Amino acid sequence: MSLQFAILVALSDGPMSGYDIAKQFDESVGFFWRARHSQIYRELGKLKGKGWATSEEIEQTGKPNRIVFEIAPAGREALLEWSRQPSEVQELKDDFLVQLYALDHVDLDGLRANILSRQERHRDHLAQYQAKYRVLEGSTELVDVGRRLALEVAVIWEREWSEWCGRALDQLAGATAATVGNVVAINQKNGER
Amino acid sequence: MSLQFAILVALSDGPMSGYDIAKQFDESVGFFWRARHSQIYRELGKLKGKGWATSEEIEQTGKPNRIVFEIAPAGREALLEWSRQPSEVQELKDDFLVQLYALDHVDLDGLRANILSRQERHRDHLAQYQAKYRVLEGSTELVDVGRRLALEVAVIWEREWSEWCGRALDQLAGATAATVGNVVAINQKNGER
DNA sequence: GCGTTCATGTAACCTGTTACATGATTCT
DNA sequence: AGAATCATGTAACAGGTTACATGAACGC
Numbered sequence: 001m002s003l004q005f006a007i008l009v010a011l012s013d014g015p016m017s018g019y020d021i022a023k024q025f026d027e028s029v030g031f032f033w034r035a036r037h038s039q040i041y042r043e044l045g046k047l048k049g050k051g052w053a054t055s056e057e058i059e060q061t062g063k064p065n066r067i068v069f070e071i072a073p074a075g076r077e078a079l080l081e082w083s084r085q086p087s088e089v090q091e092l093k094d095d096f097l098v099q100l101y102a103l104d105h106v107d108l109d110g111l112r113a114n115i116l117s118r119q120e121r122h123r124d125h126l127a128q129y130q131a132k133y134r135v136l137e138g139s140t141e142l143v144d145v146g147r148r149l150a151l152e153v154a155v156i157w158e159r160e161w162s163e164w165c166g167r168a169l170d171q172l173a174g175a176t177a178a179t180v181g182n183v184v185a186i187n188q189k190n191g192e193r
Numbered sequence: 194m195s196l197q198f199a200i201l202v203a204l205s206d207g208p209m210s211g212y213d214i215a216k217q218f219d220e221s222v223g224f225f226w227r228a229r230h231s232q233i234y235r236e237l238g239k240l241k242g243k244g245w246a247t248s249e250e251i252e253q254t255g256k257p258n259r260i261v262f263e264i265a266p267a268g269r270e271a272l273l274e275w276s277r278q279p280s281e282v283q284e285l286k287d288d289f290l291v292q293l294y295a296l297d298h299v300d301l302d303g304l305r306a307n308i309l310s311r312q313e314r315h316r317d318h319l320a321q322y323q324a325k326y327r328v329l330e331g332s333t334e335l336v337d338v339g340r341r342l343a344l345e346v347a348v349i350w351e352r353e354w355s356e357w358c359g360r361a362l363d364q365l366a367g368a369t370a371a372t373v374g375n376v377v378a379i380n381q382k383n384g385e386r
Numbered sequence: 387g388c389g390t391t392c393a394t395g396t397a398a399c400c401t402g403t404t405a406c407a408t409g410a411t412t413c414t
Numbered sequence: 415a416g417a418a419t420c421a422t423g424t425a426a427c428a429g430g431t432t433a434c435a436t437g438a439a440c441g442c
Contacts, residue, residue, distance in 0.1 A: 018421080018423090029294050038423080083304055087289045089315070100342055101224075102336075
């Protein structure tokens with residue numbers, strides 16, 4: 001269901017085609033919910049079927065025609081109703097953390113390389129989110145307050161991850177490679193086996 | 194694929210039935226990857242098919258028989274191979290943040306209630322993770338270092354969320370309810386429309 | 387008597403990804 | 415010549431949830 005609402009949120013900024021939504025997702029509400037165009041077209045069909053959005057085909061020459069969707073009053077009502085319902089807290093779900101949890105059954109060098117490349121990407125994302133955040137600073141407009149709060153979550157997420165990566169690399173610096181079926185102590189002077 | 198590896202990680206601690214795995218998931222590797230029993234049984238079948246795990250039926254009287262699974266050498270090898278592959282960074286995906294992003298099209302009172310109940314749950318989770326974390330403190334055993342690092346992520350996640358909830362409630366304290374199709378300023382003395 | 391725990395599984399469904407398909411225009 | 419952009423969509427598959435089904439034992 002959530003994707004349908006994310007699309008309605010995107011349409012709240014004005015009428016858009018499926019193609020537009022797929023692109024807009026890269027720089028707005030899509031920070032918090034993503035989808036491929038194949039899924040977007042499917043969900044747009046459902047929104048239309050429910051009467052939550054209306055569509056209009058716009059003729060173009062040289063390019064394929066655009067089908068522009070607009071949020072309908074019933075769609076706005078559905079959006080309001082959705083926000084009255086309590087939403088589920090998002091639980092951590094990350095295969096990388098699963099690997100860490102089983103550090104003694106895993107390739108340590110691979111994992112270290114993984115952490116390093118993650119750190120880079122988190123720093124990149126952090127810079128992006130911070131730039132977006134700064135634009136909204138100081139505004140008291142309700143929309144901007146919400147977007148700032150949402151972006152704050154993103155900034156914290158990326159910042160904490162990139163700092164965590166640094167600490168993890170430090171702590172794993174002296175560790176030896178895992179041997180299948182063997183328990184390895186991280187500190188050789190203390191490790192009995 | 195990841196669930197299969199999460200199951201293999203669980204089996205690394207010793208042979209277990211599907212039922213056991215479903216329960217263990219609530220207090221170990223399941224902090225970072227969850228699944229219903231229906232899915233676990235399905236994936237156990239696949240693991241067996243690939244030769245990554247073996248099973249043995251144990252007769253019981255009064256209770257249904259247990260089918261205990263054990264990780265096979267090929268499974269250990271697969272786990273190692275998996276950890277050599279770089280894993281995708283987990284992107285934020287949260288319908289609650291989508292709602293925040295569209296604060297002017299959403300029910301403010303509903304959202305505030307939502308934040309409050311979230312704050313409670315995040316505090317609960319934080320306490321749980323911290324307790325688990327403390328048990329591992331001081332250990333230099335490789336497994337424990339990994340689990341501590343993984344739990345650290347969980348602790349930070351819950352702590353930052355609960356603190357964020359507090360700030361969000363502060364900032365939304367004075368805001369008025371959204372009106373459909375109307376832009377509302379958060380600060381009445383400055384709001385022109 | 388009623389709910390919970392133990393223990394297995396299946397079937398239908400929803401969500402999301404990957405790959406395929408078309409066809410003109412514009413940039414390198 | 416080849417790639418990217420614009421713009422739509424379909425089909426097959428993978429991953430995950432919900433609901434259904436069975437049946438004995440045990441505590442309240």
